[in-house]
Amino acid sequence: MTDGLPSNIVYDIYEDSRGMVWLATDAGLYEFIGEEILFRKELSRLQGERINSICEDKSGNLWLGAQGVGLCKFNGKKLSVFKLEATVPENDIECLVIDSIGENLVLGSSAGVFIYKVQNEDLQPVNSSWRKPVFKIRSYQNNFIVNTVAQEENIEFEIESRKLSECNSNSNLPAVKFGIQNNIIELKNILESGKQFTLEINATKKIFCDVVEMESNKNSSFYLLRYFDKEAEKQKVVKLSNTILSDFSTEKGLDEYFIHSIFLRKGFDDLWIGTHNHGLIQLQNSIFKYLDSSLLGIKNSNLQDLLCDESGNVVLVSEKELILLKDTQVQSRLSVNDFCSKYSSVVNCNNDFLIYKLGVDKEKLIWISTSVGFFTYEPNQHELRFVGISPANSFVFTEDDELLCFWQNKLSFYTKKGLLSQKPIFEFPKLANIGISKMIARDTAIWISTRQKGIIQFKNNEFRIFNKSNSKIHNVLNDILLLPDSTLVAGGNNGLIYKIKSKSNALVVVDSLTSVNGLVGTSIHGIKYLSDGSLWCGTNLGVYRFDYSSWAKNSELKLNFWNSKDGYFDQAGEQSVIDENQNIWVKTKNRLLKIETGIEKRRLFKSKxxxxxxxxxxxxxxxxxxxxxxxxxxxxxxxxxxxxxxxxxxxxxxxxxxxxxxxxxxxxxxxxxxxxxxxxxxxxxxxxxxxxxxxxxxxxxxxxxxxxxxxxxxxxxxxxxxxKMWWFIALSSLILCGIIYVAMWIYAYFIRKREKARTKQFNRVIGLKMRSLQNQLDPHFIFNSLNSIQSFILEENKEYALGYLSDFSNVLRKKIENANKDFISLSDEIAYLQLYLKLEQMRFSNKFSYKINVNSAINPYKLKLPPMLIQPFLENSIRYGIAGLKTNGNLQVNFEIEKDGYLRCIIIDNGIGRKEAKKLHLDSNIKCHHKTMTITKDRIKLLNKVLSNGRVYDYTIKDLENEEGCSRGTEVEIGFPKK
Known part of the structure; x- marks a missing residue:
């Protein structure tokens, strides 16, 4: 009840066709989902009532026998209670099963066996003359087996004929005994047919039994037996696995429990037992098998070490004893007296004698280190021999069959004859109190894990220490393992499992497993590698198995983990060995643990x-x-x-x-x-x-x-x-269309109104263009041009005079043609500018040079721009910038285009700059030019209102200066939106 059971009395455990498990208790009916008990509010009518039995019909309805309530049906939504005739008291339905053929119920009560026809709610006794109390009913083949309360007889009957047959308990009962069965078919027939039989508990005790329940899976069958001992009813569970019948109750310590029901869930191996006053018991089929020290005959002495010999025996030693096991059974043992008798001639035997470690040499002879030196042990001959050499807390055989021994903080090499080897001795400080957790020898190297100094390596006749200071390895290591690919695996008390490689006299941690990889626990120990490529290790919280091939960066680690709820109760495992069947034997403090690693033997159930x-x-x-x-x-x-x-x-x-x-x-x-x-x-x-x-x-x-x-x-x-529904979207669309229609009408009205204003503004632009044309044909330009022509004639330079006159006429013609157009091509604009600049160059006696550059991305024949916007800026550069120079001038006109089609005209001259020009030209000419620029600005403003498409017509003028701050010309940038 402390785990959530409503009562510690469980009468029945039933799994329905949906895989739901139900518990019949004396406090109601409850659903059981493994670790939790669920109460259904629809079953509140039965809360606190005793439920004796559960079954299910073909329609999936549950039928219940409820003490004091009656016969109940539950369809998942509603609980129905049926009133029965007086022949069956409503408070006396002990058991019920379903007749799968006729869809009727078979009820057992104190008044006998009854058939309840569900369709017409008719209740009839199977045999009106047989009215004995019934304890259990179960189906067998086409018949039903009835167990009576007093075990006076067993009854077998058929539903259709309503017949009963009795078998007296004293007439020629078959006998059953534990152990290997020669005729397994006959045994199963005795156990399952419902006949009473005699069970031989031992050579002196026999009991008369009948089977009240049975449960089977793929591997085993379990039978709940009922018998009477001194008129007291008792139960016993027996297990039939392969050909072996075993006393399951005695093995699991259940003899004192009163058992109402046993249950095996489909696809599971765990047996559940419903008891009287002891709740629900789960008997787990675990991979962990324990042998306590008391079962091994070890008292007041800790286990020290263990190994598996070539014959498959497990040899283990405590501080005072050696034990040889075969299949968990003790075959032989050697006590402290046996050891003492082997060296009594050398030293006196006393209570200080202790056994430490086990090892095997190349001849497969077992060596035992003790506080007085070494012993050898031959298991087959059961022969113990004292060798001597040196005491050793830990030791290992090297590749050349010498012993590396650790004793009193010193590592020393010895031959088997007890001679000190020529190899170096490694000694720790006397006050260090060093603990060795593992020693491994392979090829030419020896690896030693310690609990204070990390890893010690002996190679090339030299000892080296690797730990946190030089290799990022924890100083406290509980275990190391050398894999076939020469990788070292190590674990300590920091919750990490290291993967270590040896490279050029250094140890490199290439990877590690942490809690991120699913590792639970901080203390790592007992690392083992099996032939199937799996790594096993224990932590302070459980046991891990993971595929070594899946241990790689950027890949998912394939692992298993077992904790106490899976049967692993002892997290103090230390030394471990692997037997010939790839099972792992673990030495804990006071007991021996066997881990059956063949997980393919475990249950593979389809959970959801x-x-x-x-x-x-x-x-x-x-x-x-x-x-x-x-x-x-x-x-x-x-x-x-x-x-x-x-x-x-x-x-x-x-x-x-x-x-x-x-x-x-x-x-x-x-x-x-x-x-x-x-x-x-x-x-x-x-x-x-x-x-x-x-x-x-x-x-x-x-x-x-x-x-x-x-x-x-x-x-x-x-x-x-x-x-966002379609009807709302449709309605909204209609309303929106109406709004758009009205908005478009209003918009069109304002567009018409705006077009009138735009036409008025456009006419003003035309007027300004004409004024600009007139201003550009200023008399100074014409007068200066005619003077230039006259000068060429007087100098009898007829060719220059005619050329100048021709160019002058072309400029005048271009001005007149372009003045009548709103937009011209960039090609025409450039042609006009070239004529104008050539004429100005001749007039100023080639005092300046000019160049017009057009970006390759520009098509000058397709690009349109307003005429005569660039010329005033060129005229400004020549008259007031270059004309004031004492040296030759330079004028550049560059055309660039942006991604959105925006055209930029950049005019750069090396003239005297705007400040000097103002000082030199304080006359009417500059005033006239200012008037020209004012008209140009007005044109740009009107163009932005009438003709722009998002970008605007614009211009900027920037003075250029050298590093000394003196003027080196002017830069003008004019912008034209895409037409």
């Missing part, structure tokens, strides 16, 4: 992941009855949530899991997540602000002790909010 609960915004989700499965109370897929139920927490678990702490989960919401979550012992999946849509929740559960991964998926739908 189920959703235990759902929370919305930290509140329990309350679905209606149509969204939940009747029996399991789990949501029916697809799970549908409202649009505002999008902060969801799912809690899931594995059904009938007895070790929840050994389960890891990860999840992915397909359609929302991009990758799986990390493996975690948390069983929750949390999603916040989940958008509307259809998803699939995928969950994987990994049961570490079973080494299986269980998949699960369920469809999830978050409903679309009403404002």
């Amino acid at each position: 992941i189920r959703i235990q609960s759902i929370e919305i915004s930290n509140q329990a989700w309350e679905p209606d009855s149509t969204q939940v499965e009747n029996w399991t109370q789990t949501p029916i897929a697809p799970i549908i949530f409202k649009y505002n139920e999008n902060d969801i927490t799912f809690t899931f678990g594995i059904d009938f899991c007895q070790n929840v702490s050994n389960v890891r989960f990860r999840y992915l919401l397909d359609g929302f997540d991009n990758k799986w979550s990390n493996w975690s012992n948390s069983s929750e999946a949390v999603f916040s602000h989940l958008p509307s849509g259809e998803y699939t929740l995928k969950v994987e559960g990994k049961h570490l002790s079973e080494g299986i991964t269980i998949p699960f998926s369920v469809a999830i739908t978050v409903q679309t909010p009403w404002w």
Whole structure:
């Protein structure tokens, strides 16, 4: 009851067709899911009542025999109670089973056996003349076996004929005994047919039994026997495995328990027992088998070491004794007196004699280190011999068959004859109190793990120490192991398992296992490598097995883990060895542990992941009855949530899991997540602000002790909010279309109004262009040009005069042509600018040079721009910048284009600059030019209002200066939006 049972009396354990397990107690009917007892509110009518028996019909309904209530039916939603005739008292239904052929119930009571026809609720006795109290009913082949209360007889009957037959307990009962059975078929027939039999407990004790329950799986069958001892009813569970019948109750210490029911869940090996006043007992089929010191005959003495010899024997020593085991049975033992008699001629035997370690040399002879020196032991001949040499707390045989011994903080080499070797001696400080945890010799190297100094290596006749200071290896090491690929595996008390490589007289940690890889516990010990490529080790919290091939960076480690709930109760394991069957034997403080590593022999059951609960915004989700499965109370897929139920927490678990702490989960919401979550012992999946849509929740559960991964998926739908439904969208679209129509009408009205204003502004632009044309044909330019022509004529330079006159006429013609156009091509603009610059160059007697550059990305024939916007800026550069130079001038015109088609014209001259120009030209000419620039600015403003497409017409003027701050010219940048 301290674990959640409503009562410590369990009358029946039943698994229905859905895989749900039910417990019949004297406090009601409850669902059992492995580590938790669930109460169903629909069964509240039976809470506190005694439930004697459970069965299920073909429709999946549960039928219950409830003391003081009557016959009950539960369909997952509703509990129905049926009133029976007076022939069967309502408080006296002891057992019931289903007739699978006729869909009728067979009831057992104090008044005999009855048939209850479900369809017409008719109750009839099987035999009206037979009215004896019934204890149990079970089906066998086509018949039913009835056990009476007083065990006076067994009854066998058929449903159709309603016949009963009795068998007296004193007439020629068959005999059954424990041990190997020669005729297994005959034995099973005796146990399962319902006949009474005689069971031989031992040579002097026999009991009369009948079988009241039986449970079977692939490997074994269990039978619950009933017998009477001095008129007291008792039970015994026997186990039939292969051809061996064993007393399971005695083996498991159950002889004093009153057992009501036994149960094997489908696909599981663990036997569950319902008792009277002792609750529910689980007998786990574990890979861990223990031999206590008391069973081995060891008293008040700790186990020291163990090994497996070539004959498959396990040899172990305590401080005062050597024991030889074969299949967990003690074959022989040597006491301290046997050891003392072998060296009594050398030294006196006293209570200080202690046994430390075991080892094997190349001749497979067992060596035993003690406080007085070494002994050898030959198991087959049972021969013990004293060798001497030196005492040793620990030792190892080298490749050249010498002994490296550790004694009193000193490492020394000896020959088998007891001579000190020529190899060096390594001595620790006297006050260091060094502890050696493991010594390994292979090839030319010896590896020693210590509990204070890390790893000591002996190689090339030299000792080296590797630890945290030089190799990032923990100083405290409980165990090391050298693998076939020469990799060292080590573990200490820091929760790490190191993978170490030896490289150029150094040790390099190439990887390590931590809690991130699933390692639980801090103290590592007992590292073993098996022939199947698996690594085993113990921690202070359990036992690990993982595939060594999967231990690599950026790969998932394949592992198993067992803790106390899986049968591993002793976390103080130290030394361990592997026997010929690849089982691991572990020496703990006061007992011996055998680990049967063949995990393929373990159960491989099909467990399922189920959703235990759902929370919305930290509140329990309350679905209606149509969204939940009747029996399991789990949501029916697809799970549908409202649009505002999008902060969801799912809690899931594995059904009938007895070790929840050994389960890891990860999840992915397909359609929302991009990758799986990390493996975690948390069983929750949390999603916040989940958008509307259809998803699939995928969950994987990994049961570490079973080494299986269980998949699960369920469809999830978050409903679309009403404002995103089709009818709302359609209605909104109609309203929007109406609004758009009205808005477009209003917009068109304002467009027409704006076009009138734009036409007015455009006409103003045309006027400004004409004014600009007139201003550009200023009399100074014409006068200066005509003077230049006259000068060429007077100088009789007719060719220059004619050329200048021709160019002058072309400039005037271009001005007039372009003045009548809103936009011209860049090609035409460049042609005009070239004529203008050539004319100005001739007029100024080639005082300046010019160059026009066009970016290769520009097509000058397709690009359009307003005419005569660039010329005023060129005229400004020549008249007021270059004209004031005492040296020749230079003028550059560059055209660049941006990605969006924005054209930039950059004019650069090396003139005197704007400040000097103002000083030199304080006359009407500059005032006239200022008027020209004012008109140009007005043109740009109007163009931005009438003709721009997002970018604007613009210009900037920047003075250029040299490093001394003196003017070195002017830069003008003019911008033209794409036409």
